[in-house]
Amino acid sequence: MIREVKNNVLYVDGCSTVDLAKKYGTPLYVYSENELIGRLEELKRDFTSKYENTRVAYASKAFCTAAMLKLCMEQGICTDVVSGGEIYTAMKAGFPPERVEFNGNNKQPSELELAVDYGVGRFIVDSLQELSLLESICAARGKTANVLFRITPGVRSDSHDYMVTGKKDSKFGIPLDEDVIYPQVKQAIEAPHINFMGFHFHVGSQLFDNTSHLQALDIMLDVVKNVKERFGFDVTELNLGGGFGVTYTTEERKPASYFLQPMMARIEAFFEEMGVKRPAVVIEPGRSVVAEAGMTLYTIGSIKEIRDVRKYVSVDGGMTDNIRPALYQAVYDGVVANKADEPKEEVVTVCGKCCESGDILIRDIAVARPESGDLFAVFSTGAYGFSMASNYNRNPIPAVVFVRDGKDRLVVKRQTYEDMMRNEIL
Structure with a gap:
């Protein structure tokens, strides 16, 4: 600005x-439209233009209006929504449904039905009950949903407790206990109306240190390796969330590359060592854009x-x-x-x-x-x-x-x- x-x-x-x-x-x-565009262009320069098979999904909860979503659409950015109201706003703004990703820890049946009917591109499953509910909705409509699991990596971030979402004691995400996460993965792989793609994490908001992101990534990659070993399944997508800190008073904002570059280096090295094609990588910045x-x-x-x-x-x-x-x-x-x-x-x-x-x-x-x-x-x-x-x-x-x-x-x-x-x- x-x-x-x-x-x-x-x-x-x-x-x-x-x-x-x-x-x-x-x-x-x-x-300031110039500031909004500038932040999106930074993400494109340091992420989507730098690394193949990557996407930015603007977390619309930070500021959700038709004008903002149209701006994202014009800039080639996807969007992340967390409610039926945000889905409806995106659709009224003319947002392509396949570029919409649906998050949320307690998606209502009516919201899932709305999202399936519109053809929303990704469902970030956030609870143990959601997968079966989504599968039944898709089966009734003869459709298939693209699914990622939001995991709780169990890492602590340096932020206000209300903005920390990656710790084990959180309302968000599926715990990584072996008897919890892997039966869910198996169900998703075998479900006829579910296209299981991979995993998602979000460790918190207003962060200025990349440690918790890197810790969560290592945990996620370990889960990916276990899924490969247990089920012979290669994930096709990873979502690294957002949480990049901004300047309110005297905080020193870090460039997006500070978070993204080391994560991408670890991801590319991990899949090269596995001998597997690197999956798509998505980020979901919200606050840092607006x-x-x-x-x-x-x-x-x-x-x-x-x-x-x-x-x-x-x-x-x-x-x-x-x-x-x-x-x-x-x-x-x-x-x-x-x-x-x-x-x-x-x-x-x-x-x-x-x-x-x-x-x-x-x-x-x-x-x-x-x-x-x-x-x-x-x-x-x-x-x-x-x-x-x-x-x-x-x-x-x-x-x-x-x-x-x-x-x-x-x-x-x-x-x-x-x-x-x-x-x-x-």
């Missing part, structure tokens, strides 16, 4: 944040100074448009966007308007002297802001705008009070 200051005003990709706020209102999600491409604009309202304690600056949004600080103490940076060049002389706590003491967006941030009516911008909100937005306190979900080279376009309308009441029966 290109951020610059002109005449004391913050600009993003050539667009004035003040003008955007006047045109579309606040709170407002703003995304987080830094987004910012949220707010209008400052009431200001409360508690002498010798704290100064609260309230904005017209909060936990309803960004739950992450309240959910797992996520930390952000920001600026008074209409005073972007002024000295940051005051330390304040930026809070939301919800009736919750925990509705705090940023604690103890140095800013230019804030006043009611000023515009405040919070950076790196592109992941899990819009996706996790709610109507708590009956607050409408903000609009979403894409900006690029000085031009803006509305991609999601602001929710109205009437929209919130639409399904209610009076």
Whole structure:
């Protein structure tokens, strides 16, 4: 995202944040198309163009809108979905179903039926009950599903516990106990309406060290070897998940190649030693594509100074448009966007308007002297802001705008009070 200051005003990709706020209102999600495209191009350069038989599947849970999925489609990127709603959004956006991969630990029968009917390309089986259910759905329709098993590699990642998914005690994935995983593999190989392809892991999110990825990969490759020895079966696809960390405040983001290059080196050496053709390799980045491409604009309202304690600056949004600080103490940076060049002389706590003491967006941030009516911008909100937005306190979900080279376009309308009441029966 290109951020610059002109005449004391913050600009993003050539667009004035003040003008955007006047045109579309606040709170407002703003995304840089150039940043989104740049992140996808990095993945293509360092992965799909560098290694044959590889794919990138954007994890749409991070930011799922028709506009984002169309952008992925135009860039030749696949997508990873985790619900019937995300499948439906992808289909309405015109996404090719064969380029959709369906994850999730508790896929509902109706969701599996929807996915089978659409012809979704991959099913990442995540529970012991799912395979039989999927097989019965496919049998009833005379179809075959491409399947990978999501395994729980049992590795620990250095992240918030809510974002660690690869440890053994996790709701995600199939445990690697011999009497659990291998009967599942045997069933998948023998099932007439299942095309078993291989394995998937995801060790967690917001990671800056590749150790847990490499540990999980070694465990996965050991399972691959055991499957070959037990069943004479060669896997045709491996999915390495995502989890690459991004910059919210002072974190040092690593390039995608930092994670991908050593994993691909191990994979290629492993299959060369086995004398087997290297299977397709897939990654599922989400946050690392969209987080830094987004910012949220707010209008400052009431200001409360508690002498010798704290100064609260309230904005017209909060936990309803960004739950992450309240959910797992996520930390952000920001600026008074209409005073972007002024000295940051005051330390304040930026809070939301919800009736919750925990509705705090940023604690103890140095800013230019804030006043009611000023515009405040919070950076790196592109992941899990819009996706996790709610109507708590009956607050409408903000609009979403894409900006690029000085031009803006509305991609999601602001929710109205009437929209919130639409399904209610009076």
